Amino acid sequence: MTLIHSLEDLQTLVKEQPLVRHMSPHRFRNSSLPPAVELDLRPCSGILEVHPSDQVVVVRAGTGIRDLQTELASHGQGLPWIAAPGEDPNLDLATAIGLNLPHLGMATHASWREWVLGLTVVQPSGELVHCGSRAVKNVAGYDVQRLLVGARGTLGIIAEVILRTCPLKALPSVDAPSATEIDFIQRCLPTDFEALVESLGGAVVYADEAASVVYGVGKPAVSGSGWSLIAGSYAISDPVQSKYWQRAKAEFDPSGKLNPGEVQL
Amino acid sequence: MEIERSWLQELSQILRADQLLTGAAARRGYDCDAYTVDRFPPVAVALPESTAEVAELVRWCNVRKVPFTARGAGTGLSGGSLPALGGLVISTKKLTKILEIDLPNRQMLAQTGIANKKLSDAVKAAGLHFAPDPSSQTVATLGGNIAENAGGPHTLKYGVTSSHVVAITMVTPEGDVVELGSRVPGGPGLDLAGLVIGSEGTLGIATEAWVTLTPLPNHVITALVAFGTVRAATESVAEIIASGTIPAALEIMDRGILGALKAAFGLEYPAGTEALLLVECDGDSAEIVKAEMATVDAICRAQNCLNLETAEDEAARQKLWTARKKGVGAMGRLAPSIVTHDGVIPRSKLPEMLDTVYEVASRHQIGVANIFHAGDGNLHPCFYFDDRDADQVRRVVEAGEEIMRRCIELGGSITGEHGIGVEKLDLMGLMFSPADLEFQAQAKRIFNDGALCNPCKVLPNQKSCVEHKSRWRGVAW
Ligand SMILES: Cc1cc2nc3c(=O)[nH]c(=O)nc-3n(C[C@H](O)[C@H](O)[C@H](O)COP(=O)(O)OP(=O)(O)OC[C@H]3O[C@@H](n4cnc5c(N)ncnc54)[C@H](O)[C@@H]3O)c2cc1C
Numbered sequence: 176m177t178l179i180h181s182l183e184d185l186q187t188l189v190k191e192q193p194l195v196r197h198m199s200p201h202r203f204r205n206s207s208l209p210p211a212v213e214l215d216l217r218p219c220s221g222i223l224e225v226h227p228s229d230q231v232v233v234v235r236a237g238t239g240i241r242d243l244q245t246e247l248a249s250h251g252q253g254l255p256w257i258a259a260p261g262e263d264p265n266l267d268l269a270t271a272i273g274l275n276l277p278h279l280g281m282a283t284h285a286s287w288r289e290w291v292l293g294l295t296v297v298q299p300s301g302e303l304v305h306c307g308s309r310a311v312k313n314v315a316g317y318d319v320q321r322l323l324v325g326a327r328g329t330l331g332i333i334a335e336v337i338l339r340t341c342p343l344k345a346l347p348s349v350d351a352p353s354a355t356e357i358d359f360i361q362r363c364l365p366t367d368f369e370a371l372v373e374s375l376g377g378a379v380v381y382a383d384e385a386a387s388v389v390y391g392v393g394k395p396a397v398s399g400s401g402w403s404l405i406a407g408s409y410a411i412s413d414p415v416q417s418k419y420w421q422r423a424k425a426e427f428d429p430s431g432k433l434n435p436g437e438v439q440l
Numbered sequence: 441m442e443i444e445r446s447w448l449q450e451l452s453q454i455l456r457a458d459q460l461l462t463g464a465a466a467r468r469g470y471d472c473d474a475y476t477v478d479r480f481p482p483v484a485v486a487l488p489e490s491t492a493e494v495a496e497l498v499r500w501c502n503v504r505k506v507p508f509t510a511r512g513a514g515t516g517l518s519g520g521s522l523p524a525l526g527g528l529v530i531s532t533k534k535l536t537k538i539l540e541i542d543l544p545n546r547q548m549l550a551q552t553g554i555a556n557k558k559l560s561d562a563v564k565a566a567g568l569h570f571a572p573d574p575s576s577q578t579v580a581t582l583g584g585n586i587a588e589n590a591g592g593p594h595t596l597k598y599g600v601t602s603s604h605v606v607a608i609t610m611v612t613p614e615g616d617v618v619e620l621g622s623r624v625p626g627g628p629g630l631d632l633a634g635l636v637i638g639s640e641g642t643l644g645i646a647t648e649a650w651v652t653l654t655p656l657p658n659h660v661i662t663a664l665v666a667f668g669t670v671r672a673a674t675e676s677v678a679e680i681i682a683s684g685t686i687p688a689a690l691e692i693m694d695r696g697i698l699g700a701l702k703a704a705f706g707l708e709y710p711a712g713t714e715a716l717l718l719v720e721c722d723g724d725s726a727e728i729v730k731a732e733m734a735t736v737d738a739i740c741r742a743q744n745c746l747n748l749e750t751a752e753d754e755a756a757r758q759k760l761w762t763a764r765k766k767g768v769g770a771m772g773r774l775a776p777s778i779v780t781h782d783g784v785i786p787r788s789k790l791p792e793m794l795d796t797v798y799e800v801a802s803r804h805q806i807g808v809a810n811i812f813h814a815g816d817g818n819l820h821p822c823f824y825f826d827d828r829d830a831d832q833v834r835r836v837v838e839a840g841e842e843i844m845r846r847c848i849e850l851g852g853s854i855t856g857e858h859g860i861g862v863e864k865l866d867l868m869g870l871m872f873s874p875a876d877l878e879f880q881a882q883a884k885r886i887f888n889d890g891a892l893c894n895p896c897k898v899l900p901n902q903k904s905c906v907e908h909k910s911r912w913r914g915v916a917w
Pocket residue numbers: 473474509510511512513514515516517519520521532552553573574575576579580581582583584585586587588589590591592593640641642644645646647768857858894
């Protein structure tokens with residue numbers, strides 16, 4: 176693990192290395208991965224700008240979500256993020272955003288794709304680029320940030336994030352179950368939810384009915400609408416995803432430097 | 441340019457005769473959108489009725505190397521549906537069907553040529569609506585909303601189009617039909633629908649979309665507040681947002697708009713009014729809605745408002761909305777031309793930014809009126825002028841650019857909802873570095889690495905556009 180303390184360090188290292196792994200270890204990452212230089216961005220943390228009256232924060236991507244919440248709370252703000260059962264308490268932003276991790280406030284407050292207003296990204300060449308802006312409403316150019324949320328670190332390294340925040344009194348409140356290990360997260364259409372929960376039976380650890388999301392152990396159900404996130408592996412079955420992910424990879428990271436093996440295309 | 445005979449013959453294999461417009465009148469009618477400065481005629485306008493027909497047309501364009509541009513209602517304000525290099529306009533005028541309404545899951549599948557408001561009308565009886573509500577909603581299409589990521593007065597609380605469209609059927613620039621996104625959002629993988637929304641028709645032609653339906657609130661209170669200074673109105677907005685209250689809408693109209701409303705419709709407002717602030721609070725709990733309005737009331741009174749009128753029943757509320765809804769139309773009657781700008785700034789910077797707008801307009805000696813989504817920090821300064829006078833046009837352009845520069849300096853954006861189109865191509869470089877623009881170009885090439893699908897939009901300096909620009913650039917150049 177190489178600890179990264181600054182953007183400059185990150186740029187230099189990424190430029191020099193042929194294969195780079197970044198984001199923190201997480202159960203929803205692929206477990207068998209080819210060797211690569213491992214970068215730990217967590218020392219690259221901290222809030223860069225906080226604008227409570229605009230409900231916007233600019234923060235380094237290595238920052239832990241818990242630390243960010245504490246800091247935001249002192250400004251009367253917060254992220255509408257409520258950690259899922261068994262979530263790593265030290266989870267950092269880069270990993271949560273890279274994996275587009277679900278959470279317990281999804282029913283009312285959506286998720287990362289809605290909250291990320293802009294990004295600073297290190298490209299495989301080491302070059303630093305920006306997308307989005309601090310404005311809460313912005314349609315200038317292509318929303319590349321949308322593409323990077325959930326791209327599992329394969330298209331660029333997220334170094335800084337501009338996030339929309341929420342006044343404390345508008346944050347969701349959920350009676351979160353106490354920490355448990357889970358193996359999968361599965362979401363379906365509301366009308367399929369009852370059947371999904373039934374077919375999973377004892378595998379259900381927590382059923383978030385408002386969002387039609389199940390957190391469970393073992394394997395997700397095969398049937399039903401929607402998607403699932405499974406511990407230890409990520410393979411694409413949708414041919415459209417597969418085709419355009421390959422094209423995206425060819426554009427953003429043609430040499431395959433970033434997070435090799437993270438996605439089976 | 442007249443359409444070639446052989447092309448006509450080939451297109452007649454795809455479309456009926458009444459689905460292809462080739463006359464001079466049609467070509468003139470489709471040479472611009474509601475941003476009328478730049479114009480260029482297409483060689484023909486196609487009116488497909490299905491996804492399959494759109495795909496066949498696009499494949500034909502690829503074979504013949506004909507540029508093509510999607511068009512909805514043509515209410516765009518940045519030249520998005522201008523056929524910049526001519527070619528074919530592919531209109532969604534005949535793609536207006538609602539294909540499925542799934543009330544239990546609060547979703548609806550519709551073709552993209554349907555007018556925004558028709559989506560809401562179809563599910564009103566069920567107590568639902570399609571939340572994005574651009575002021576143009578009676579005509580602007582779902583496809584146009586998707587392409588521009590349209591917003592509206594209620595975007596402040598409910599979010600823009602991207603928050604309400606979950607899956608899209610799209611014909612790619614190569615003519616393939618793909619399903620993007622999922623009816624079950626929030627999943628892993630690349631957010632391809634998210635990239636397409638707001639991409640101004642440059643990544644393909646959306647033919648169908650699943651939209652989410654939002655419950656209509658049980659309780660709504662609307663307030664119309666008159667202020668003696670614009671600054672008091674903008675300070676009130678900044679304070680309301682900072683208080684943690686998020687109203688459904690927060691809209692400002694200044695004296696220029698009120699003057700136009702008086703001239704056009706005889707509407708009167710309290711003497712000494714320099715700005716009107718429209719506030720709407722809504723929700724399912726009457727108690728919470730009332731409490732929110734009480735906060736708004738206290739803030740506006742502390743800012744010495746001249747008058748504060750509230751309404752709860754539908755008819756009375758609609759009356760309070762009159763100024764907001766008729767304001768833009770009234771502006772159109774004031775001068776031969778208006779240009780409506782669209783900049784965004786962080787909300788706390790509103791008071792300062794409005795001062796800048798008036799100062800810039802006065803220095804360039806042009807009339808300005810403001811009607812805008814204050815809660816989002818989304819400004820719409822309307823300059824009114826005479827576009828037959830080249831000097832006035834030049835001053836309008838210069839003033840607009842100055843305002844946009846200031847928006848960026850304050851940490852904002854050069855467009856909140858109207859898009860880049862061709863209008864703001866030259867301003868992209870103010871907001872993004874060359875490397876940032878190349879980053880966006882990489883994203884664009886995932887779907888579109890050719891030069892046929894809605895060329896010359898969004899990204900500056902595209903191949904074969906630069907030399908053509910003088911052909912569509914308006915009187916200002
Ligand atoms: C009076 C007035 C008020 C307005 N108020 C608002 C407002 O409050 N909020 C707001 O956001 N905008 C507003 N607008 C701007 C405009 O109405 C919106 O941008 C609207 O979404 C455009 O829809 P349209 O159907 O007219 O699209 P067009 O003008 O026909 O096209 C706009 C863009 O969308 C593309 N496009 C159209 N259909 C498709 C499709 N099926 N697939 C792919 N691309 C497509 C076109 O190529 C073009 O780039 C207003 C405009 C006017 C004239």
